[in-house]
Amino acid sequence: MTDDTEVLVVGGGATGTGIARDLTLRGVDVTLVERGGLASGTSGRSHGLLHSGARYAEADAVGARECIEENRILREIAGDCIRDSGGLFLQLPADDPDYFEAKRAACEEIGIPAETLSGDEARAEVPGLSEDVERAMKVPDGVVYPSRLLAANAADARDHGATILTDAPVEGVRVADGEVVGVDVGGSVDGTIAAEQVVNAAGAWAGELGAMAGVGLEMRPTKGVMVSVRYDGLGPALNRARDPADGDIIVPHDGEVVLGTTSIEVDDPDDYEESEWEVEAMVEACSEMLPAVRDADHVRTWWGVRPLYAPDENSREGARGISRGFFCIDHADDGVDNLTSIVGGKLTTYRQMAEATADRVCEKLGVEADCRTAKERLPGADDPERLDALVAEFGGAGPTDEDVVRR
Template sequence: MTRSTSVLVIGGGATGTGIARDLALRGVDVTLAERGGLSAGASGRSHGLLHSGARYAESDATGARECIEENRILRDIAGECIRETRGLFVQLPDDDPTYFDAKRKACEDLDIPVDIIDGESARDAVPDLSADVERAMWVPDAVVLPSRLVAANAADARDHGGDILTHAPVNSMTVEDGRITGVSLGGEFSERIEPTIVVNAAGAHAGAVAELAGVAVEMRPTRGVMVAVEHGGLGPVLNRCREPTDGDIVVPHEDEVVLGTTSVPVSDPDEFTREDREIEQTIRECATMLPAVADAPQLRTWWGVRPLYEPDEAARGGRGISRGFFRLEHADDGVENFVSIVGGKLTTYRRMAESVADLVCERLGVDETSSTAERELPGASKPAELDAFVREFDGQGPTDTDLVGR
């Protein structure tokens, strides 16, 4: 079977579904193909933090500004995909106080709201907080439920004429005269797609997808472990106020907390070693902020793979720098109707999607502008409807399995 589409989006994470939604709302004929269920990659296997930008404020002003702007937008449009928690950066005795001060100033310069409190006030707000906390900083972090967020974007795309194909892996591409003329899908949709434009939003697999078109996209994927342990009643996200490293974030759910994370390069985003020592290290480091998690029952463990772009990582020196995104046009590589989007963070998925949709619409001669920053996601105020979308698109990831469908 053969079908034609104006745009084929490859990848069913937040960015891919966000692109499909943005294009469908502009009246563009769009098809999305995902090799598994939605949220199967980095989006659904994250720690679920909605960044305020504070984490990157002193190292990347542009990235931090994008985070706070998108944080505010998602609070307006995503409803029950977001849990309002706030975030608390805490300083322990081993942490450099000048780093705390630099982060505070950078946040203030970027209009990221901060409120400095002493250790006693921090423990009043978070009773289980370590007695060693010397001071802390409130920031507008929150928790995102990626399974709901991704599925809601897909549902809006579908409701506006888009086709969402799950369990539809890309098997091959045909390139003729500098254009992709056909994409063969397998799985539940054994058919050939004939697209006008192809968008590669495959995350850590973007390099492998690009190879099918004869294009090189250099990725540097890194694995990170998340550990959910039993612990109820934590209010804010906890961040260790030091240079980003292993085990420096605790994300609250209702009856548990998610501890994260590590960063280890992998050569294959599907096949990689999972080290027990990383689990132990993550728990040990997070317990410096929240001692009770050291002996709390472990509920589940999962690993995510970050879709990092190799040239940027090499230039910036790796971990600790904001995860910016990159829109790669492949006309110079000999394939004029092919675009890749790599890097980025879950928090900035909508902005990434808008950037790609702007380019695609320019190529197609579509004058409509993006409306995704103002338009509420379907089911945003109805958790049961959001959870139905997750089931419809087989989109349940491990990050929020305890919260979706409660």
């Protein structure tokens, strides 16, 4: 069997579903394939923080601006796919006060709202906060429910004519005369799909798809552990005001908080050790901000793998947490004219990544149409029950927001 489509998107994470939505809103015929359910990869296995950009402000102004811009857009279009929790960056005695000041000044320069609170003021806002907190900075962080976000993007793409295929792993890529002439897909498809343009949005697995097409795409995936524990009543997301390290983010859910995360390089995004010491070290570090989580009941533990682009990581000389940009790569330079890869980036900036990719693909197709995804609300945005029904239809909830979607 051979199916024909204008654009085949490989990968049903946030970026892939965002690309499918963007392209279909521009009138392009799209088919998306995902090897599992939509939330089965990196997007559904994150800590779910909606970044304000403050985390990156002093190190990467461009990345921080991307975050605050997309943070504001998602508040307009995503409804119950996100939660406006606010956020605090906390300075503890071991943390360099100059780092706090540099971050505050950078936020002001970039236009990220930031208000300094004393330790007592912070504890008044967040009961249970460590007595060691010396001061805090209030920023517009939030929470993303990725399962809902992905399902809503996929549903809007389908409503505008896209074909969304889950449980559809790519098993081979056929290249002839300098272009992809067919993509062999197993599972629910069990056939070959031909497309004018192919988009590699496979995230941490993008290098494997590139290899199938005979192009070099070097990824450097890193694993990170998250733990959801019983804790009721946390309002804002908590961040440690120091250079990014293990156990420096706490994300609030109803009756739970998500603790994150570690960063350890892995060779294979499908095969890596899930070490208990990572969990213990991360929980201990988070408890320095919110002591009660040290002994809180664990609800679920999961690891996710970041889709980091090796050339970008090499340029950072091992520095962790500096805002990772995204890269839209045209493989015409590698001898495959109709293959484009999108790698790197963050969940918060998925829509911007999708827009950049859709712009590139439309240029190749000769399609002249503007992006509409920043203005049009996602379907079901104001109806949590509809969103959760879409999640179930497209493959179920990922662990990040399993408690919210399945309650």
